[in-house]
Amino acid sequence: MQLITPILLAALLAGCAASAPAPAPADVAPTRTVAEADAKLAQVARDRAEAERKYATQEAVCYEKFFVNDCLDQAKEERRLRLSALRSIEVEANHFKRQHTVQERDRELEERARKDADDAAKQAANPPKPRTDPADKPAPQPLKTTPAQRQAEHAARVRERDAERNAQAGERAKKVERYEEKQRESTERQAEIARKKAERAAKQAKRAADAAAKAAADAEKAKQNSQAR
Template identity: 35%
Template sequence: MTFKPHPAVAPAMPMAVRGTATLAMIPAARLPRSVPHRDGRKMPTVRLLAMAAVWLTVVGAGTLAPMSDSAAQASAPAAAPRDFAAERKAIGDSRAWTNYRFATAERACYDKFFVTHCIDKAKEIQRGELQVLRQRELEVGEAERAQRAADRDREQALRRAEYEAGQPKRSANEQASRESFEKKQQEQQLRDAQHQADAPKRSANAQSHQQKQADYDARMREAQSKGAEQARQREENVKAYEAKQREAEQRQKDQDERRAKAKEQQGQASAPRPFGF
C-alpha cells in the first residue's frame, strides 16, 4: 500500500528508500539480491524493501516528531480529525505486506548456500518491522483513547458552559418562583385571618338564617293548616250546594206532579155528564 504524506509534515525520504516502488513492481523471483548504496556498498534487496515499508508506514500513519507551536500554526489553519480506522487498515496492510515479503525472502533463501543464515536475517527484518507496526498500533489505540477522552472533556465543558450560561436565567426563575410562592402564602394568611375575623359575623348570620328558617317553617305549617281547613270548608260547601240542588229538584218535581193532578181533576169536572149529574 502506498502512502502520500503531507508535504508540510513528511520528512525527506532517505536515499536508500528511493526507488523502492520500482523494486516492488518487479516479481520476487526476478528481484536482485542486492542494490548498490550511494557509499559504494551493496544493500540486500529484502532489507531495502523492509526499510521502505517501515518508513512509509510510519510517515503515512502520521507518527512524526512533535512540531513546535509556531510550526504547527504555520503548517495548517486547522488539523483534520484522525481517521483511526484508516490507520488501522494501513497497519494491517503493512503487516500483510511484511509477511508476504518474508515469505518471498524465505523462498529465495533456499536458492542460497547459507539457507539458515538467510532465513534468520529475513526473520530479523520481519520482527523489526512487526515491532514497529505493533508500536504504531499501540500508539493509534492510545491516540484514539486520548481523542475520545478529549471529546468527552469538550462535551462536558460545553455542557458546563451551557449550564453556567443558563444559570442567571435559572436564578431569576427561582427568585420569581420564590416571590410568587411567598406572595401566595401571604394572601392565604390574609384570607385565613379574614376568615377568623368574620367568624362572629358568620355565626350571627347562621343564627339569623336559622331563625328565618324557623319562621318560614311556622308560616308554612300555618298556611298548610289553613289550606286544609279551606279545602274541608269547600268540600262541605259543595256537599251543601249539591243537597240544596237535590231539594230544589225534588220540590220542582213535586210541584209538577201537583199541577198535573190538578189539571187532570179540572178536566174531569168540566166534561159533560150523560145523565146530568
C-alpha cells in the first residue's frame, strides 16, 4: 500500500479548507414597498434552490477527499448559514406585506368612519321639513334609529368583518407554513438521496480501484515467479 507523503497530506487538508463557511447574515435591509417585498421573496426562492444545488455538489466532491467528514461538516455549516440568512430576508419581507395590509385596512376604516360622520352631520343640519297641511297627509314618522346608533351598528359590522378576515388570514398563514415545511422536507430528502448516491458511487469506485490494484499485484507476482523458474 502506498504511504501518504507529507506533501499529499497538506494538499488534502488545503482541499477540505478551501470551502470556508459563509459569514453570519447581517441585518436585513428594511423593505419599503410591496413590489420590493415580492422581489425579495422571489430572489429568496432562487437563492435557496441555488444553495441546495451547491450543497449537493460540495457533498459529492467531499466523498472524493481524504477527510470526508470534515469536508461534509463544512459544507453543511455553509448551507445552514446561507439558508438562515435567506430565512431572515423572507421573514422581514412577509412581515412588511402583512403590516402594509393592516395599514391599508385601517385607512379604509378611517375613511368610512369619516364619511359616516359627515353624512350624519349633514342629516342633523338639514332635517326634513314638516308638512304644511297635517290634515291631508300623516306627519312623517320619526327615524327608527339615530345617526349615533347607525354608526355604532356600522362599527359592529366592521369589527365582525375584520375578525372574520383575521381568522381567514391566520388559516392562510398556517397553510403557507405547512406548504413551506413540506417543500423543505422534500428538498432535504432529495439532498439525502443525492448524498447516498454519491456515497455508493464513491464506494464502488474504491472497490474497483482496489480490485485493479490487487489484479496488478497478482500479475506482477506471477511474472516474478515465472522469471524465477
